[in-house]
Amino acid sequence: MADLASRITKPDEAPAAAPEAAPVSAPASEEPKAPENETSIEESQSNLVKNEYEVEIKLSDLQNDTESPLYSVSSFDELGLPEAVNRGLLAINFKKPSKVQEKCLPLMLSDPPRNMIAQSQSGTGKTAAFVLTVLSRIDLSKPHQPQALLLAPSRELARQIQTVVQTIGQFCENLIVEAAIPGAISRETGVRGSVVVGTPGTVMDLVKRRQFDISQLKVLVIDEADNMLDQQGLGDQCVRVKNMLPKTIQILLFSATFPDKVLRFAERFAPNANQMKLKHKELTVKGISQMFMDCPTEKDKYDILCKLYGLMTIGSSVIFVRTRETANEIQKRMEADGHKVSALHGAYEGQSRDVLLDEFRSGRSKVLITTNVLARGIDVSSVSMVINYDIPMKGPGEREPDAETYLHRIGRTGRFGRVGVSISFVHDRRSFEALSQIAQFYGIDLIQLNPNDLDDTERKVQEVIKSSRAQAEYVPSATDSAA
Numbered sequence: 006m007a008d009l010a011s012r013i014t015k016p017d018e019a020p021a022a023a024p025e026a027a028p029v030s031a032p033a034s035e036e037p038k039a040p041e042n043e044t045s046i047e048e049s050q051s052n053l054v055k056n057e058y059e060v061e062i063k064l065s066d067l068q069n070d071t072e073s074p075l076y077s078v079s080s081f082d083e084l085g086l087p088e089a090v091n092r093g094l095l096a097i098n099f100k101k102p103s104k105v106q107e108k109c110l111p112l113m114l115s116d117p118p119r120n121m122i123a124q125s126q127s128g129t130g131k132t133a134a135f136v137l138t139v140l141s142r143i144d145l146s147k148p149h150q151p152q153a154l155l156l157a158p159s160r161e162l163a164r165q166i167q168t169v170v171q172t173i174g175q176f177c178e179n180l181i182v183e184a185a186i187p188g189a190i191s192r193e194t195g196v197r198g199s200v201v202v203g204t205p206g207t208v209m210d211l212v213k214r215r216q217f218d219i220s221q222l223k224v225l226v227i228d229e230a231d232n233m234l235d236q237q238g239l240g241d242q243c244v245r246v247k248n249m250l251p252k253t254i255q256i257l258l259f260s261a262t263f264p265d266k267v268l269r270f271a272e273r274f275a276p277n278a279n280q281m282k283l284k285h286k287e288l289t290v291k292g293i294s295q296m297f298m299d300c301p302t303e304k305d306k307y308d309i310l311c312k313l314y315g316l317m318t319i320g321s322s323v324i325f326v327r328t329r330e331t332a333n334e335i336q337k338r339m340e341a342d343g344h345k346v347s348a349l350h351g352a353y354e355g356q357s358r359d360v361l362l363d364e365f366r367s368g369r370s371k372v373l374i375t376t377n378v379l380a381r382g383i384d385v386s387s388v389s390m391v392i393n394y395d396i397p398m399k400g401p402g403e404r405e406p407d408a409e410t411y412l413h414r415i416g417r418t419g420r421f422g423r424v425g426v427s428i429s430f431v432h433d434r435r436s437f438e439a440l441s442q443i444a445q446f447y448g449i450d451l452i453q454l455n456p457n458d459l460d461d462t463e464r465k466v467q468e469v470i471k472s473s474r475a476q477a478e479y480v481p482s483a484t485d486s487a488a
């Protein structure tokens with residue numbers, strides 16, 4: 006317990022800023038190089054963090070702040086993208102690339118094509134980085150010939166990426182983007198698009214049934230690559246898909262997290278890849294104020310949650326729980342208390358899941374209760390609060406804190422320079438220690454909330470969220486604008 010206590014920030018102190026960096030390496034030899042590129046970065050304290058509650062943070066300010074992952078020196082024009090693609094970026098008001106976009110795009114677009122393993126904090130624009138590469142590589146004179154395959158771990162994320170390709174590619178004539186997710190591809194026609202975004206199981210099925218011609222694929226993108234290549238999870242399926250593809254295919258792996266073990270596997274999966282990597286302590290997003298609440302017992306968590314929502318008016322929020330049963334139970338109780346909430350998890354059939362997420366995106370439903378199925382990648386810019394109702398755990402018997410999932414979950418808020426709050430509930434020694442280890446791993450200073458003083462909690466959360474309202478001039482996101 007001492008660990009967590011030592012990382013607690015007193016309520017009126019601002020959280021310390023973690024240095025952020027985006028070193029890029031381009032190995033010269035054929036041998037995959039060890040990640041030697043973790044250059045040390047000067048420790049510095051951003052004014053944005055110090056004055057978090059008073060300062061109106063503008064995207065343009067962040068993009069001029071050398072410490073921000075959104076910083077860049079160039080404009081999209083300088084990246085040599087096709088003219089139609091630049092028009093698409095203009096239409097959605099993407100003015101300057103973020104660091105991951107600026108650093109990775111020239112490497113990904115160079116010829117002959119090279120593989121890429123790229124790590125960048127949640128909400129910093131990894132999707133546009135690989136989407137721009139895909140749109141630059143495909144031959145639009147062959148609209149029905151699959152040329153790029155993008156894999157994601159959930160149907161929701163695959164649909165979201167499909168929307169981003171369509172939105173940025175809105176001026177690319179004859180662009181057809183298909184989703185290879187259950188129920189989306191007609192059995193009669195098979196895959197008929199140049200860009201295919203899907204989940205690995207459905208892609209495998211389509212290939213086996215000869216409904217997907219993979220012979221001309223030039224680019225394979227794997228989003229959330231650490232999760233997708235994890236041998237405990239989707240790793241086998243991704244390896245099987247890759248083994249069927251042309252040997253010359255360019256492989257692009259993206260994620261906010263790359264645990265060492267998976268990174269070693271990723272380096273074999275995408276040989277000779279250029280790499281952009283971050284250190285643990287650079288991974289957290291400064292705009293997210295991370296808090297925790299020490300609840301007396303597990304049972305009390307329900308009451309505290311309901312009371313919290315009874316008190317607060319916040320934009321959109323996501324509540325992460327461990328099991329579907331808990332999601333259903335919380336939904337029932339909150340609805341009985343008069344809240345409009347949605348629960349989304351794997352027990353729902355695909356199309357109901359689509360409807361539920363669309364309702365949340367559009368703001369018709371403000372609270373989304375979900376499991377880890379939506380922990381990664383989902384981009385809804387209005388989310389200002391994330392609740393970790395259960396601390397994420399992994400491994401046999403779920404004994405180990407799941408630091409990666411924690412980071413992805415809280416990353417559903419604070420997107421592209423916005424601010425947000427995360428509140429993690431702990432209720433016993435085990436959950437307390439798990440959160441403590443996560444805090445230590447990332448060097449986070451957690452702000453403690455008092456379960457007996459929810460007015461104070463409300464005040465602290467509002468202080469942060471208020472500063473997010475000051476960002477009303479923010480551009481809508483590529484996913485928002487198309488939802």
Ligand SMILES: Nc1ncnc2c1ncn2[C@@H]1O[C@H](COP(=O)(O)OP(=O)(O)OP(=O)(O)O)[C@@H](O)[C@H]1O
Pocket residue numbers: 098099100101102103106125126127128129130131132133260261381382383384386416417420421480481482483484
């Ligand atoms: N250059 C840009 N200018 C303005 N907004 C941008 C730019 N690039 C991306 N965005 C917006 O930033 C938001 C976050 O981007 P994205 O979803 O790609 O993040 P990510 O890095 O993939 O995050 P995660 O790790 O959670 O998957 C999106 O709403 C996107 O539209």
